[in-house]
Amino acid sequence: MKIPSISTVASKLLQSEHTIVWRQDWSILKASGSDIRKYLQGQITQDMGKLTAGKGIHSFILTPQGKTVSELYILEGNSDELILLTPSDYAVSTVARLRQFALGYQLRIGVVDTYSVLEIQGVQAAKKLQHFDLPAMESAWLTTCHAGDIHALTISEKPHAFWLIGNTPELETIACSNMLDKDDIEAMRILQGIPRFGTDWDEKIYPMNANLIEFDGVSFDKGCYVGQEVTSRMHWRGGIKKRFYRVKLGGVPETLPCPILTTAKIGMLTSAATDAEGVCFGIAHLPIEVAESDTPLSLENSTEVNIIETCHA
Amino acid sequence: MGMEVTEAAAEKIQGLLEKETNEALHLRIFVSGGGCSGFQYGFTFDEEVKQDDTVVESRGIKLLVDAMSIDLLKGSEIDYQSSLQGESFVIRNPNAGSTCGCGQSFTPAESGSGCANAGY
Numbered sequence: 001m002k003i004p005s006i007s008t009v010a011s012k013l014l015q016s017e018h019t020i021v022w023r024q025d026w027s028i029l030k031a032s033g034s035d036i037r038k039y040l041q042g043q044i045t046q047d048m049g050k051l052t053a054g055k056g057i058h059s060f061i062l063t064p065q066g067k068t069v070s071e072l073y074i075l076e077g078n079s080d081e082l083i084l085l086t087p088s089d090y091a092v093s094t095v096a097r098l099r100q101f102a103l104g105y106q107l108r109i110g111v112v113d114t115y116s117v118l119e120i121q122g123v124q125a126a127k128k129l130q131h132f133d134l135p136a137m138e139s140a141w142l143t144t145c146h147a148g149d150i151h152a153l154t155i156s157e158k159p160h161a162f163w164l165i166g167n168t169p170e171l172e173t174i175a176c177s178n179m180l181d182k183d184d185i186e187a188m189r190i191l192q193g194i195p196r197f198g199t200d201w202d203e204k205i206y207p208m209n210a211n212l213i214e215f216d217g218v219s220f221d222k223g224c225y226v227g228q229e230v231t232s233r234m235h236w237r238g239g240i241k242k243r244f245y246r247v248k249l250g251g252v253p254e255t256l257p258c259p260i261l262t263t264a265k266i267g268m269l270t271s272a273a274t275d276a277e278g279v280c281f282g283i284a285h286l287p288i289e290v291a292e293s294d295t296p297l298s299l300e301n302s303t304e305v306n307i308i309e310t311c312h313a
Numbered sequence: 314m315g316m317e318v319t320e321a322a323a324e325k326i327q328g329l330l331e332k333e334t335n336e337a338l339h340l341r342i343f344v345s346g347g348g349c350s351g352f353q354y355g356f357t358f359d360e361e362v363k364q365d366d367t368v369v370e371s372r373g374i375k376l377l378v379d380a381m382s383i384d385l386l387k388g389s390e391i392d393y394q395s396s397l398q399g400e401s402f403v404i405r406n407p408n409a410g411s412t413c414g415c416g417q418s419f420t421p422a423e424s425g426s427g428c429a430n431a432g433y
Contacts, residue, residue, distance in 0.1 A: 039346060042346060042347040042348070043346075064349065064350040064351055064411055064413070064420045065411070100351065101346035101347070101351040101352060102346050103344055103345055103346050103352065103381055103382075103385075104343070104344070104345030104346060104381070105345070105346055224347065224348050224349050224413075224418070225349070226348075226349065226350065226351050227349070228349045229349045229413055229414055
């Protein structure tokens with residue numbers, strides 16, 4: 001099994017210039033209507049009140065039983081529209097689910113096929129925004145700005161990374177150099193410790209056990225939304241048993257996902273990647289009780305697993 | 314399949330209507346998106362019977378239900394209950410696959426598209 005690795009070239013570009021990659025794994029939805037905010041407030045885990053012209057929100061859509069339907073980043077678009085970013089594999093089901101409970105609301109929600117997401121990352125990434133006359137962006141996570149139809153979202157603080165959202169031909173004007181491939185971007189995600197819905201976890205796991213709080217994806221004082229009963233109960237009644245952790249590995253795993261052991265299987269290594277020096281890091285789903293103790297962890301092939309930190313935004 | 318009002322609910326609705334002193338008023342029951350389970354019930358008084366309304370009569374009470382809500386409310390029983398948490402109307406809805414703890418919202422057993430809005 002080949003695990004993703006960040007190339008030396010990509011690593012140097014991140015530290016000295018910038019890298020560019022198409023994020024085809026994310027789809028763009030647009031939503032509009034006079035009461036779209038009120039409707040979404042009853043559908044998503046995060047508080048729509050936190051969404052402003054300069055700040056996006058991270059959120060999830062749940063089933064009534066509290067399991068995940070999809071992940072969303074939401075930012076303000078033009079003319080009272082909202083832009084919703086969702087994993088491409090879940091775009092169709094996300095639209096269907098958002099329309100499902102829209103009885104009594106006048107809304108438009110749909111996938112915008114003509115739009116793309118372009119990621120610019122690295123110490124000089126902010127300079128590339130000038131190409132579209134975008135203002136200098138704050139480095140704080142989920143800061144947003146726009147110029148015309150191009151919208152920017154700060155998606156990572158260290159290293160500094162933006163997502164540009166807009167018409168594909170317009171974005172293509174800067175996607176000509178320092179381009180990374182899928183392997184690099186997947187390695188960067190894993191090295192930064194960002195669990196991915198659809199890869200590291202799926203609809204079988206409660207999002208509260210998948211670092212929903214650490215990625216600022218939930219509000220506990222916003223009132224009712226679909227799946228709120230279970231989510232609130234897990235928060236207030238101590239129901240969160242597991243979390244994702246960024247881990248350093250003593251070697252490369254033979255398979256993924258693979259079990260993590262103490263004396264018995266207690267968790268899973270869900271992703272792994274090597275950095276430019278060949279050191280292997282991963283994302284592990286572990287019981288909080290075990291992770292907070294000093295219990296030695298290993299893979300089945302005796303590879304050491306050392307917890308670095310809880311995965312967080 | 315119609316809708317039924319229990320004796321307790323009929324008594325309560327009649328009492329509320331008498332307080333309003335407007336003989337043209339009827340109780341309107343509707344469903345809209347919201348609540349912990351996706352769809353929530355709503356109650357309001359209305360003196361206008363709209364063209365696409367279904368008018369249901371039970372125990373001398375006229376209920377108005379709009380065309381979008383009727384499919385989700387068919388066969389329901391409207392009751393009025395008192396408990397330690399307070400007094401409220403309760404809807405026993407055979408179309409509900411699951412209901413939230415407070416009983417004010419539900420998910421249909423067969424969850425189709427609740428909205429025919431245009432996409433992009």
